[in-house]
Structures are given as structure tokens and as C-alpha cells.
Amino acid sequence: MARPTNVRSRRKLINPVFHLQTKEEDDSQLTKGIIKIVRRTGQLNLSGRSLANVPERMFTMYELTDEDTAKYIDFNKEPEEENWWQFKPLTYLDLSSNVLQEIPGQIGMFEDLTVLNLQDNNITSLPPEIGKLTKLTKLNLSHNKINLLPKEFYNLIELQVLSMAHNNLEKLSKHFGDLVMLQQLDLSHNVLTKLPSGMGFLVRLTEINLSHNKLIELPPDLVNLRGLLKLDVTHNDLVYLPKMEELTKLQFLYAQHNNIEEIPDFEGCTHLQQIYFGNNYIKEVSAEFCENMSNLKILELRDNKIETIPNEIAMLQHLIRLDLTNNDLTDLPHSLGLLAHLQNLQVEGNKLKKIRADIIKGGTIRILKHLKEKLDSEEYENIPKASSNVAHEPKTFPDRYTMKHSRALNLTMKQLTTVPDEVFEEAKTAEVTIVDLCKNKFPSVPGGLKLIAENLTELNLSMNSLTEIPEFISECSKLKYFDVGNNLLSNLPDCLSALISLRELVLSTNRFSSVPQCVYSMVGLEILLASDNKITEIDVEGLQNLKRIATLDLTNNNISQIPPQLGNMTQLRSVELKGNCFRQPRYAILDQGTASVLSYLRDKIPK
Template sequence: MSRLKRAQADSLAGFRTEKTEPAIPSGLLKTARKSGQLNLSGRGLTQVPQEVYRLNVDTPEEAQQNVSFGTSDRWWEQADLTKLLLSSNQLTQLSDDIRLLPALTTLDLHDNQLSSLPGALGELQELQQLRLSHNKLTVLPVELCSLKNLCSITLQQNLLQSLPEDLGQLEKLTELDLSNNHLKELPSSLGRLTCLQKLILSHNQLSCLPEGLGQLKGVKLMDCSNNQLTDIPASLSQMLSLEQLYLRHNKLRLLSKLPAPALKELYVGNNHIEHLEAEQLSCLTAISLLELRDNKIKVLPEQITVLSTLTRLDLTNNDITTLPASLSLLPNLKVLLLEGNPLRGIRRDLLTKGTNELLKYLRGRIKEDPDRADEGPTAMTLPSQAAVNVHSIKTLKLLEYSEKQADQVPDAVFDSAADQSVTTVNFSKNQLTSIPARLVELQSSLSDINLGFNRLTCCSDVCKFLQLSHIDLRNNQLSDLPSEMNNLTKLRSITLIYNRFKSFPEVLYHIVSLETVLLGNNQVSAVDPHRLKQLVHLSTLDLSNNDLLNIPPELGLCSSLRCLSLEGNPFRTPRAAIMAKGTDSVLEYLRSRIPT
């Protein structure tokens, strides 16, 4: 009887197999010897098999079995391994035997469990690309700094707390990504990376930047967002090629003087800036985009006119109560964002009409020379008194045909814009039922379209404008958006208020570049917070005056949101008292309601 019990207990023994490391097909190794490339990504490896390290050292197995001299079987005619891809595995360590692959030019180890690296990596002197992101590295071996041919190293999403001082020896580096680590300081030698063009330092714990960064004459983009910076070194003005500088989510109290001659885009949102001085602004001689949203700015200086190259100014969510009339004198300003400011003396409906109307209002507050008040047509007006402003087309790259109550745009309007690289179109306040067919002639340069206050029921043609970053479709008859809009990978803001949407447009969940979605005054009954969370740049979401019966608690996990409007919906919670405290309080309340 006891034997029978034992037999029953072990009845599955023959089916059990010990867990072994996933085998690498011999055919894959054979192909790698011929091509010099081996892709082992996503194979569940916990360690690199020894035959990979010894790929070019040991005699292959087929040499023992096949004495054929056919062209395809000449195993002795093998290529050195130059590309090894080991990403998305479970690797916890890398053996010193990596030195047995000295010809490697690309080594991809991203998305593993590496907590350290062997010093033997320093012997791979041919290495040009090293991908180490999404691991658990806390330090880098100093030997890594001897890789003289290294052009790109990605280290984001690790646990790095410091960097070797010799990092500056990697003089051929063109891209360095150190984002999402635990760095509190940077080595002073960083300034010796003279070939560097892109430097990403966001999501660390940096409280200051080394003065040596000013020596990086070739850097075009630098991202220092989400750190603890309280000041910016003056040496940054020596970065002669710097075009884009991101300083969002820091602790800056002043807009530092940054006379970098090529600086076109400056992002300083979500800081503690209270004052803007004319001296600070006058340094920005080439600035095109200035983002100052989510600060504590109370006053704009009259001397803001020094920003003659400015095309976009974002002042969302500050403490500004009045606007200087001189703002209307900025010759190239096309987009002015002011939501979330306690402005006085300006009607709310005027703010919703867009930048052109607001600037027109401000110009009206400037005292005109009485001798010019009754002047007739000027050189800026067509002889026929038509509304095609040739001056705006040539100098501002703005094509405007608005407030005509027209059901189509005349050909003469498009003819006047031919070969002018128009970037902004304003066809608002007409009776258009479809997007003008000839608008596609401007698709290579057009980045901003205003089609508000028309009678559009469909906007399929807008999918052709791949350079589009802003589109205003307010006050139309739209009930859906075309799925092809997911091709608009540069789209940052979309205005859809006062339309006929009954659900959150499906395609918007797929446009990850979106920063602003205005969908108020529709009939939206639900949103998917899990998909909204994937819009990692979304900072402003207006769902006011819709049909939302409940607000999903998971919406509180959308950590990028800075302005969330939910007023005028029939839900019971959050209550009005919580809503009145602002976006942060609403999100915190929603998070507290998530079931655990």
C-alpha cells in the first residue's frame, strides 16, 4: 500500500523538467559568425551564455561535423562580432569575458537588472554605442571613460548617484542622456565633451550646474527639468550653439540672464519666478518661444517689446492682473497664453477669442497720433480695400481671412500667400462647412491653424499638416475627429470647446505630444484615465460644462496635469469646496479615493 502511495505521489515525476537557461539556437550563432551581428533581445536570459563571449574564439560545432568546402559552409571565414543586442532580458551581471569581443561597436544592454558593470568594458576600444538605460546601476566603472570612440551612451532610468570625474575623456560623445537617476552633482570635466550636441539631465536631484558647461560650444539642446536648481551659471551664455533650454520644475526665483546668441526656445515653467526684469529679457536676442507658465509672476514689464523675435509667450497660471499695452507691439507674436491669471479689466469672452483679438484690444489702448487718425489706405492695405494683409503675410507669416461670414475663402487669398512659407492661418468667424481645399498648398510650413466659429462637421483634411503644433476648432459642429490625426506628432494644443462631442475623441489618446486639450462645453460623458496617463506632456485639460456623471479616481494619477477644469458637470464628487482649491487639491482628493 505504501508503495502504491509513493507511486501516486510521484506520478508526475516524468513530466517535470528542471528550469534551465533558455538555449540559443546554433543557427543564430552560425549566422552571427557570418554577419557580425547577434540579436538576443527579449529571450529571458539571466546571464550571457559563455558561447556568446567565445563566439570568435572557439571552433564552431559545425567544424567537427562538416568537412564540406561549399561556399555557405566555410566556417573559418567568420566575421568579428561588431553588434551585440541583449536588451529586455533579466541580466543581473556582465562577465569580464566581454573582453573576448574586442571588435564590438554597438552593445545594447538596456532594460535589464544590471547593478554594476565590469571594468573589462574599458577594453572594447572600438565601441561607439553603449545603451544602458532602464537598469539598476548605482556607479559606473572608471574604465568606461577610456572608450575613446564612444559617440553615444544612454544611462537614463538607473540609480546613479555620482559619475566618474574622468567622464570628460569621452571626447567623441555627441549625445549623453542621464535623466531619471539620483545625481546630486556633475563632474567638472563634463565641459570637455566638446563634440556633445544633446545633453539630457532631467529628473535628478541637481542643486547646481558646473561652470564648465559653458565650454560645450556644440550643444544645441539641454534639458535640466525636474531638478532642484535655484540658479543658472552665467557661463551658459558661452554656449554658442544652444537653441533649446529646458528648466521646468526647478526652484528658480529669477529668470537668469542668458545671452546665449542662438537660444530660440526657453522653458522655465513650474518654478518660483515672481519678477521679470527688462535686463533679463533684453539678453534673449533670438528667442522665439518663451514658456513661463505655472510661476508667480505678477507684472509684465513695459519693456517686453525688446523680445522682437518672440512668436509664442506662455504665461498660463501666474498672478498677472494687468497686461501692458506694449505687448501688442511685439511684431512676431502669434500665440499668447494667459489662462489661469486673475486678469482685471479684460472681459473673459475677449480672452477666449484668441491672440489676434487680444492684441488688437491692447493696441486700441495705445494713444494714437491724432494727425494719423483719419489716414486712408496705406501701403499695408490692398488698393481694393480687400482684407488680405500682405504685410502680415510677408513679415509675420500670417494669412488672415476672418470675420467675413464667408462660406469659402477666395483664391486671391491663397494666391497672395504663394511661396511665402506661411506658418499661421486664421480663417475664424466665417461660414465654412469644410476646410478650404487650397489650404494644403501651405502644408510644408503651416504650424498654427485657427478655424474657430465656423460650421465644420468634419476636419479630415487637417491630417495632412504634419508640421501642425496648434489648432483651434472651437464653436463648430464637430462630433468626432479622424483617426489619421495620430500622424500629427508635433501637435501640442487643440481647442474643441463648443462642439458636439459626446465622448473624449479616441485619437487624442494616441497623440503623445499634446500639452493642452480644451474640450469644454460639449456633451462628453466619460474619459479613460489610464489612457490619459499615457499623455505624459498633458498639462492643461478642460472638461468643463460636459455630461460627466462621475470623475474616475485614477484621473488623480495623471501627474503631468497642472490645470484641470471640471466645473459645470453633473457629478457629485469632488464637491465644490474641493474644486475651489484648485487642480492640485482635486488630483490629491482623487488619488485618495483609489481603492487599495
């Protein structure tokens, strides 16, 4: 007989072996102490209590008995403190992570509710009385078994955030468009085959997640959502996408794992930063597409049928990552070498005939350098310049409203050498957490950055002329991503060891002769990229302090020997060592992947 586990599953399945609590047991969860807190705060949290039924006491907890009255009156208190009768109405209710199968109609009595969390239960339907909760602004119904919404549901016209992910929804009413205050909508992991045309009325939407459904098309009026920032339609059956030209604020588009045959018209979508079209049937990247995507940073086109890339790809001057893995490419345009901002180019799984295998194995920088060397003057003259497609020059520094909306200070590719302190003062007021200063000409890190150091989670200083990193960066205690690649650095200050929340550190393309010692104290580090430096050895003892390290890139350095003890770091999922001068392991072993490399190294450890 299997030994019972102590781990409680997040999803609780009802079966004859599972002991469902009785109504009396469910009622006992709502103690007098909890009721007193509810009356005082207007908030009730009964999450994760194995409730099979909503406690009946919940619907009478605002009724006072004689015993309650006597208990609450205290003649020793000052008169103004005897506010025992002034209870706050219930505004927050959390019944998530239980085994509820239904919600009783009495839920409609809590007409002051603004937040209701019912996720992770076994609810199959909602009562009509749900429509009485007209003050609801946030409703979470994800991870249930709901297949149909009652018509009264569409009375919730104040809803701003609605999550119905992981249910059994087959269709939505045309009245869904009545929820005009919606800003975030998650309908992922259902069985929807189409969306109602009324979706176009939800003009306040900024995020929609429609992934993992069975959609074969999107409603044409979806393009009316001019405030939309993020659209996710991955894992559906879409053959095409409608013209996106009206979605002028769209920044993120996820459309992987569909049946899409061509890239839609993005003219006017000048704010698009990330596009994901992997695992489709796209055959072509048009010149018109490249001309309209001047601000694109990530373009993912892996696992398609693309045969050629146009020279106009050079117009994507902000591009950081381009994934062309597993297509039908036989050559790459030389103009790719002009994308100085490109940090990650993936071309594996193609039949490239005009580029040597050792160049491809050398990584992104090696490929781009090769392509740029092959670019002759005639080709260069025939490549359209990105600036010709820009109607006007953007402001050098974003205003407070822009930063407040995005929580980011983005100053990429502005040829800056300094930033006024006033900009960082505005950023502090806007509660900025992300700063991107890459692709400029900074000789030193702007001192004003110290004003927002304690709030930063991402900092990109790559592609400048930095020779040192100031010590105040150690005050960025919340920093998770730090990129100083493509500078003139040879060391980092020891005090950066305080960055224990850091998950990803990019040191690539600098002048480091070794990985700085402070790095080995960044205990939260998961990704360390240090390619294209002058590193001569691998400090395994230091790396072993990084218990979470999963990705290590030491490509194109001066490493002459790989310590066998590196093989014991089995938590590594990706190790890149190509482009160094060691003899062992051979490239044939490196090509077999990280697991093979680590296994080979372990076998070399002296016994």
C-alpha cells in the same frame, strides 16, 4: 488569491517567487540558427529573453567545430560562394530587457563592438574589461542599478551616444572629460549632487539631459560647450544657473522644478527658441532678457513669483507661447498686444485687477486685442523696436547645410508672397521634415512644397492670406502637425481625409462655418483647435469617428446649442466652448472644467 496577469512588466524585479533561468536555460537561448546569423551579420539581439546570465556560448560562438566545418562546406556551391570562414566580427550587441545582474569580463573580447545595449536589467556594476571596447560609439546602460563606473570605463574615447538614465549614480570621475567624442549624454534620474569640472572638455556635445538628480549647481566650465543645442536640468536643486552667454547655439533650455531665483544672462544666445523655467522662485523678467531673446518662440514661466512684465516683452516678436500661470501679476503690459505671432497666452492663477474676467475667459486672441486697444501712442513710441537689437538681416532662405542640420525649413516672419522651387529642391536634398511658413503674406501655398510632401511631419502655414489649401497636401502621408490658423479659409479639400497620421490640426481664426467633413476621417487626430471661426454647430457623430481625440477647442464661434451626446465622448480631456452664444451649460459649469461639462451634458441626454 489574485489572478496572475498575462502582461509582462518592462522592469523585472528579482524576488524569491520569480523563477530565474538556469545557465543551461540561458545558453539555450543562443541557438545554432542565431549563431549562424551572428557570424554572417555581426549583430546579436537577445533582448527580452529573461536572461539571468549572459549565455556562455556567446563567448565561443566564433569557434568552429568539425561538425560546423562539415555543415558549412557545400561542394555544390560555386567556389566564390564558399565564404563560410569569412565571419563578420560582432559589432552590435543587444542584451536589453532581461534580468542580468552582472556582465562577465569576457565582454572585453568583442573589441569590434560599436553598439552595446544593456538597458533595462539589474546590473549593479561594470567589469573593468569594459574599457577594452574602444570602438564603441553608442552605449545604453539606462534602467539599471549602477552606482559607480570603473576607471577603465573612461577608455571608451570613441563614444558618441551615452545613456545612463535611471541608475544610482552618486558621482562621476574627473576623467569623464576624456570622453571627448560624446554628442549625446543622458544622466537623468540618478542621485548626482555635482558634476566634475572636466565636463567642459566635451565640446562636441549637442544634447545633455541632467534632469531628476540632486544637483545644487552646474560646473562653470559647462559654458564651454559651444555646440550645445539642448540642455535639460529639470527636477534638481539648482539655485542659480551660470551665465549662458558662451552657449551661442543653444536652442532648448529646460529648467523647471528647481529653486532658481533669477533668470541668468543670455546675452549672445541668439538661437534660443524655447525656455522653460516653471516651478521656481523667479521674481522678475528683466528688460535685458527681452532684448536678447529675439528668436524665442516658447517662454514658460508658470508657478513662480513674478510681479511685473516689462514693456520690452514686445521685442519677442517670434513668441508663439507664453505661460505666466500662477504668478503674482496684477496687470499685463499693453505692449503684449503687439505680439501678433503669439497663439497661446496663459495667465490663470494671477490676481489681475485691470482686466475684466470675461476678457481673460475669452482666451488669447481676446486678451491681446484688449491690450492692443489700450496701447496709446506714447506707450508705443517708448517701446524699443526688436530690429534695433539685430546686428544684420538674416538671409531670406536658409542654405542646404542649415536645413540638413535642423531637418527644417524655417521662413517665418519674412513678408514672403512666394518661395522659389529651388528652395524646396534644396530642402528635399537636405531631407527636411519640418516646414514653417507662418507670419508671411502668402496668397496661396507655394507649389514647390509638393517636392517634399511625402517626408513632412510638421507643416505650419498660419498667419498668411490663404483662401484655399491645395489637394497635394493630401500626399503628406507622414504629417503629424498641421497649422493653417489665422488665414481666410472657409473649407478644406475632401482629399485631406487621407491624413490619417495627423495628430494635431489648427484651424483657428479663419472663416469656417462648420468643421470640414474631411477632418472626421483623420482617425489619428488627438488635438483639434478651431476657435474664432463662424462654426454654428457641433457634429458629434463626426467627432465620434475620432477615437483618439483628447483636446477640442471651439472657443469664440457662433454655436447656439451644445448637443448632450458630446458628453458621451469621455476620451476628451480638454473641451473649450467659451465665447459662444449658447445658454446651457452656463459659464459657472464651464469654469469647473471638462469633466464637469461632460457630466452635465450626459445628464441632459433623454432617457
